[in-house]
Amino acid sequence: MFTLLIRTFILFIIIIITMRIMGKRQIGELQPYELVITIIISELASIPISDTKIPLVHSICPIITLILLQVILSVIQMKFDKARTLLCGKPSLLIKNGYIDIEEMKRQKLNLDDLLEELRLAGYYNLEDIEYAILETSGKLSIIPKTKLTSVTKKDLNIKVQQDILPLTLISDGKIRYKNLQSINKDMEWLKNELARKSIYSYKDVFIGIINSEGKTYFQRKN
Template identity: 50%
Template sequence: MFTILFRTIVLYLLVVISMRLMGKKQIGEMEPFELAIAIMISELASLPMQDTRVSIIHGVIPIITLLMMQTLMGLCQLKSEKMRLLFNGRPSILIEKGELNLKELKNEKFNMNDLIEELRMQGYYNLADVEYAILETSGQLSVIPKTESAPVTRADLKIKSTQDTLPITLVLDGKVNSKNLIKAEKTEDWLYNMLKKNSISSTKDILIAILDAKGKFYYQLKEKSN
């Protein structure tokens, strides 16, 4: 009895520490590989608890190994956008410029009832009020409303405004994303002029630089933020 109690306490503490080291994301916000590791850790911990014939080491070593793999993959994703796309995939735009993207809905096996339910949960009851709906890699739905339908609407205040667009990442961890520059209809000369204007000597000093939803250049340096 005391053996089972001891094994349960040790494995419980190990699982709690592992989950803590994985970060503070809620289960619904975990990326696919993070959720897979969490499930595997729980299974590995339950076997030595239930069967005393299984050595506790046979549960501890795989859990530590999975934790090390998760940490390594997390570091790789911080440094490489390609690795992040490989493990997490890309967000899917289900509604783009007010139009349903049927191809993405089909690819993500996301039916209309699911989409409408998710929109209702975020306070949008009409498809006509939505400019963009993005299914994030965590499974959460992000919604960008049409400008005139946003809370405290500009239409009500009779203020003319331009439609917000999707933010575009230009530099990540010191590396320039050439594809996104083309997508934003910007050149590397424009980017370096923006760096010069903000007294930044090199892209290597930048943690992240984006063209935000209003078309403004925003950046944060690796040591200090703007």
Template identity: 50%
Template sequence: MVVFVRTIILYIFVTLAMRLMGKRQIGELQPFELVVALMLSELATLPMQDTAIPLIHGIIPILTLMTLEILISFLTLKVEFFRKLFCGTPDILIKHGKVSEEELRRQRFNLDDLIEELRMMGYLDIADIEYAILETSGKLSIIPKAEKSPATREDLNLNHQSVKLPVSIILDGVLNKKNLSITGHDLNWLMENLKSKGIEDIKDVFIAMIDSKGNLFIQRRDKDEEKNKK
């Protein structure tokens, strides 16, 4: 039972810590963020299992790591010196279709890995690549030569409509009034549209949203589900 309660407390604490550290923590990790993520998981599990360890011995290091992470993120955001120190700098592995031996050796990145990465990104020939940049997060960014890069609508002189942000209005039978007002429509407009699709009640709608083209997309709830909800 003690372990159960401790687990709940530590889970909430670690989740809050991760949340406070910001969104970057869950996505692309910088070296210092990876260290924090690894340490956090280890620190939380020890007092979770061993009831002889006071909870504070888990909470204080997590709190300290969280503070350090916020401090380092702040410093790397504001001061270039710290950015270079903690995050490093991107390295150019291929320049104008030529692999940089020096950089590969420095990054301990072997040719097989490089060619594999290129293949995975859809580039078969090194000569087609203008730049291949090894980012600070460890990912490889490829900039193909102009003649090898995919054509855009602009290149082909095709008309294009600007894309709008999709906004959900009803999710699982629940109306989001705030989102409805963002779209510039009112409840009457929504009800009219629902009626035209043969829906009388908002609760019967599984999903209703304004899509990227500005059209209203409506999906009715399954008949069985409808009965259950009612």
């Protein structure tokens, strides 16, 4: 009995350290590869607890290997866009300009009831109130309502507003997202001018560059 308690305590400490290394994410926010690693680690930890004949090292070594793999994959997906897409997938636009993308719903294996349920959970009960709905890689739904409904005072006072655009990443860790740049009908010359306005003369020095929902650019240097 004492041996079992000691083994359980050791594995508990190792799992706590492992989870801290993996980061402060909830289960629902884990990327697919992170969720797989978490499930495997839980299985590896339970085996030597239920069977004391199995040496503890037979679980500790695979757990350490998995956490090293998770760290390596995290670094790779931070540095390379293609690796990030391969490991985590990419966000899916389920509602665009107020209309449901039926083909994208089919690709994501979602039905209308699932979508409406997620909208209700987010506090939106009318489909016509939604301008964009984005299914994130973690499985959560991000919602951008129609601009006239984001503030009660704008609608009540009949103030004319311009519809917000979809925020996009233009630069990620020194790499330009050319597809996003093309989607807003801008070119490299425009991007260079935007950078110059912020006294930034090389996109490689930028950690994150975005165009927000109001069409304004924001840049943060790597340093």
